Amino acid sequence: xxxxxxxxxxxxxxxxxxxxxxxxxxxxxxxxxxxxxxxxxxxxxxxxxxxxxxxxxxxxxxxxxxxxxxxxxxxxxxxxxxxxxxxxxxxxxxxxxxxxxxxxxxxxxxxxxxxxxxxxxxxxxxxxxxxxxxxxxxxxxxxxxxxxxxxxxxxxxxxxxxxxxxxxxxxxxxxxxxxxxxxxxxxxxxxxxxxxxxxxxxxxxxxxxxxxxxxxxxxxxxxxxxxxxxxxxxxxxxxxxxxxxxxxxxxxxxxxxxxxxxxxxxxxxxxxxxxxxxxxxxxxxxxxxxxxxxxxxxxxxxxxxxxxxxxxxxxxxxxxxxxxxxxxxxxxxxxxxxxxxxxxxxxxxxxxxxxxxxxxxxxxxxxxxxxxxxxxxxxxxxxxxxxxxxxxxxxxxxxxxxxxxxxxxxxxxxx
Numbered sequence: 058x059x060x061x062x063x064x065x066x067x068x069x070x071x072x073x074x075x076x077x078x079x080x081x082x083x084x085x086x087x088x089x090x091x092x093x094x095x096x097x098x099x100x101x102x103x104x105x106x107x108x109x110x111x112x113x114x115x116x117x118x119x120x121x122x123x124x125x126x127x128x129x130x131x132x133x134x135x136x137x138x139x140x141x142x143x144x145x146x147x148x149x150x151x152x153x154x155x156x157x158x159x160x161x162x163x164x165x166x167x168x169x170x171x172x173x174x175x176x177x178x179x180x181x182x183x184x185x186x187x188x189x190x191x192x193x194x195x196x197x198x199x200x201x202x203x204x205x206x207x208x209x210x211x212x213x214x215x216x217x218x219x220x221x222x223x224x225x226x227x228x229x230x231x232x233x234x235x236x237x238x239x240x241x242x243x244x245x246x247x248x249x250x251x252x253x254x255x256x257x258x259x260x261x262x263x264x265x266x267x268x269x270x271x272x273x274x275x276x277x278x279x280x281x282x283x284x285x286x287x288x289x290x291x292x293x294x295x296x297x298x299x300x301x302x303x304x305x306x307x308x309x310x311x312x313x314x315x316x317x318x319x320x321x322x323x324x325x326x327x328x329x330x331x332x333x334x335x336x337x338x339x340x341x342x343x344x345x346x347x348x349x350x351x352x353x354x355x356x357x358x359x360x361x362x363x364x365x366x367x368x369x370x371x372x373x374x375x376x377x378x379x380x381x382x383x384x385x386x387x388x389x390x391x392x393x394x395x396x397x398x399x400x401x402x403x404x405x406x407x408x409x410x411x412x413x414x415x416x417x418x419x420x421x422x423x424x425x426x427x428x429x430x431x432x433x434x435x436x437x438x439x440x441x442x443x444x445x446x447x448x449x450x451x452x453x454x455x456x457x458x459x460x461x462x463x464x465x466x467x468x469x470x471x472x
Contacts, residue, residue, distance in 0.1 A: 106147075109140040113150040116141065122207075138208040145214055148251045173200045173459050179466045183449050186470075192418075192450020193425040199223050199456045212458075213437065217244030220435050220456045221252060224347065227454065228286065229255055231344035231430040235263040235412065236282040237385045238361065239349045241435050243277045249289045256291035263329055263339055265348065265385050266411025267301030269364035279411075286347075296325040296339070303361060303386070305408040306368040313408070320410065330410075340416050342423070345430035352382040352444045361386060369405055380405075382444030384434070387414045389447045417451045424453040439464040 102110070108129065115125045122137045131137050144150040160168075176198065184194035201219040224245060228234050236242065264279030280297040287295040301323055305313050321327045329339050351359060353376060365388070366376050379398045381391045388405055390398040406413065417432055424431025431453030436445060442464035445457070457465070 105140075105143070109144040109147070110149060112137060112140045113144040116150070135208050138211045142210055142214050145251065146247055151251065173202075173462055175463075175466055176200055179462055182466065182470070183455070186446070187450040190450040193421045193453065195449075195452060195455050196424065196431065197223065197454045199454075200459055200462045201456060202459050213240060213244040214247070216241070216435075216437055216458060217246075217248040220245045221248040223454065223456055224433060225249060225252065225254055227345060227430040227433065228260065228347075229257050229290065232259065233261040233263060233339055233343045234283075234286060234345040234347065234430075235265045235340065235343045235416075236279055236286055237265050237346075237348040238277050238279045238282060239351070239359065240277060241349045241437055242282055242347065245347070245435060246282050246285045246289075250285055252289065254289050254291075258290075258292050258294075260287055260290050260292040260294060261339065262287040262292070262295035263343065264296065264298045265346070266361075266409070267298040267303045267326070269303050269360040272360040272364075282347075296329055298323070298326055298329070301326050302410060303364060304368055304410055307370055307408065310408065317410075340412060341419070343416065343420055343429075346385070346412070346417060346420050346432045348385040348417075348432070348434055350382060350384050350434060350436050350441055350444050350448065352438075352441045353377040353380060355438050355440050365405065368408075381447055382441070384417065384444070384448045384451075386411045387417070389444060393447070414451075417448075421451045421453050436461055442468060 108131070111129055112125055112131075115128065120128070122134050122141075125131070126134050126137050129137075131140070141150065179200075180195065180198050183198065187194045199219070201216050207215070228249075236246075262283035264283045266279055268278050268280070278299070280295075280299045284295040284297065287293065301320065305316050309316065321331060327338075331338050351362060353362075362376075362383075365371070369376070377391075379391055379401050380388045382389060386409055388402050388409075390402045392398050420429055421432045423429040432451060433454040433456065434445070434448065434452045435456045437458045439458070439460040442461060445455075445461070445465055446468050
């Protein structure tokens with residue numbers, strides 16, 4: 058094994074400790090650089106902060122989480138993972154890759170995907186499906202290794218960091234960016250907020266929908282994500298749909314027009330989906346859409362999923378019988394050749410007050426023509442392979458985990 062020196066820093070007001078470590082992996086100069094930085098010079102550290110910094114420091118010494126658990130007498134390895142996440146979210150612990158001079162982008166991409174040997178085969182499969190459906194091929198496919206022996210929280214954090222590498226330059230070139238919700242999106246936004254992004258003062262951040270009733274977790278809402286994205290780029294131009302419902306209950310379908318007229322009283326909702334000072338709505342020609350995908354199995358605890366089932370009078374498991382999942386709240390029929398399912402899902406989507414399928418398709422086509430940054434889908438769980446398969450053709454940039462990539466590849470071509 059070859060050793061390539063790098064530095065990890067722990068900096069406070071009074072001292073600076075430097076340690077060197079690093080290695081070459083997969084025959085490439087992959088450099089792990091960990092920084093532990095005090096970002097609260099005027100604040101007192103509490104005991105949890107100190108413990109998180111101690112964990113971060115031991116990581117820079119190439120210590121394993123189980124070893125750190127024993128050394129620091131932490132209650133469990135999952136608590137170690139939470140402390141690592143806390144250190145990263147505070148911006149104290151950062152992982153970066155430094156490439157030798159002269160390594161071009163195409164070579165970097167090839168190196169990054171060495172952990173998944175079937176990338177070209179998967180890319181061909183995706184684009185064959187997209188073309189057969191009359192959709193657009195993917196411009197970029199990124200397959201992320203986010204660890205096999207880590208907690209779900211730690212894997213999401215690593216995935217978010219890798220996804221940010223792709224999304225930051227795309228967002229920097231977009232005039233408008235619509236953002237969805239969920240844990241995967243949150244991991245991405247957290248990673249972007251911990252970067253020094255270029256200033257894009259005119260970037261407009263758009264939530265793709267309002268919020269479910271009776272949901273108090275606004276940290277993963279589209280409105281929060283749109284705001285944090287803009288703030289990372291030094292922009293104050295985010296719009297908010299906090300307090301705006303996500304859908305119309307089925308029992309109030311007869312009052313749908315009245316409800317929509319009422320929602321136009323919300324200026325931001327009107328600007329996003331109806332009109333903006335004499336011009337079309339923002340969503341009509343949005344430059345970029347960042348979305349996860351939801352399958353009917355892993356999304357059962359998602360507030361948006363639960364509200365759909367409740368407001369559509371769908372009993373437990375009933376929604377699973379007619380849909381395979383959703384992209385940004387837009388539900389996809391389980392059987393694309395079943396007219397009855399198509400009719401039911403179409404009615405459910407009509408009562409959805411957020412982004413619609415036509416917006417995804419339009420943005421994807423404009424990206425394919427070089428006029429937009431495009432639709433970016435990020436996903437981790439391999440259970441999402443079938444819903445991902447169904448949205449191929451309206452995605453420009455796909456960022457997925459290795460297990461999901463393999464699961465997608467394994468789906469029969471005729472499905």
